[in-house]
Amino acid sequence: KKNIIIVAAAGNFGNIIGKGDNITFPARYDSVISVASNDINGERSLFSSTGPKIDITAPGSDIISTYPPNNYRKMSGTSMATPHVASAAALLKEKNPSMSASDIRRILINSCEKVHKNNNLYGNGFLRLENALTFDYIQ
Numbered sequence: 001k002k003n004i005i006i007v008a009a010a011g012n013f014g015n016i017i018g019k020g021d022n023i024t025f026p027a028r029y030d031s032v033i034s035v036a037s038n039d040i041n042g043e044r045s046l047f048s049s050t051g052p053k054i055d056i057t058a059p060g061s062d063i064i065s066t067y068p069p070n071n072y073r074k075m076s077g078t079s080m081a082t083p084h085v086a087s088a089a090a091l092l093k094e095k096n097p098s099m100s101a102s103d104i105r106r107i108l109i110n111s112c113e114k115v116h117k118n119n120n121l122y123g124n125g126f127l128r129l130e131n132a133l134t135f136d137y138i139q
Contacts, residue, residue, distance in 0.1 A: 005093075005101040007033045007086040009078035011049035018044060018121050021051035027078075028053050033089075033105060036123060037061060037081040044121045048078055054123035056112055058084040088129050096137060107135045 011024035027034035027049075034053050037045035037060025044050075045061045060081030067073035085108065092104050099107075111132040112125030 003101050005033065005089050005104050006031065007035060007082055007089060009082045010034045010036045010051075010054055012047040012077050012079075014044070014046060014048045014050050016046050018050050018118065021053075021120075022049045023051040023053050024049060033085060033108065034123070035060075035078055035082045035085050036121065037076070037078045038122075038126065042126070045076065045078075047076065048081075048121075050120050052120055054120065055109060056085055056124060056127050057081070057115070057122045058127040085127055088127060088132055091129070092132060095133060099137065103137065107132050107137060111135045 008027040010027045011022060013022040023034060026032050034055045036054045036057040037048040038057045039045050039061040058081040060078055061076045062074045063076065063080040064072055065075050065080065088108060089104050092107060093099055109124045111128055113128045114125040115122040
């Protein structure tokens, strides 16, 4: 109703066999884009939560990030994957300010690189920024 897009980490409660529905809130809400994590090889990060509410998978293993007070550190988690998706949403909005939150969600999901594996692990596939930015948007 307020035209706000919410992107949230799916959680770090996954298991080695990738079974179960262990997605955390707020990622579990229908209105939220739920983000899972993949590793450098394009495989699900073993810690990444799984379930039918995964929307998008993005890099979240061994991400170099800022660390207090003035350092950098490799960190892993769906909270490292989520900023990739949130920044893609921001770039889409900057490119076309008239886009609604639902337009942005639709474009992000439909421009993913599809993964022919279990959707409970990868959702709609891997985030692909170039695909999203060149997606045919009709108002």
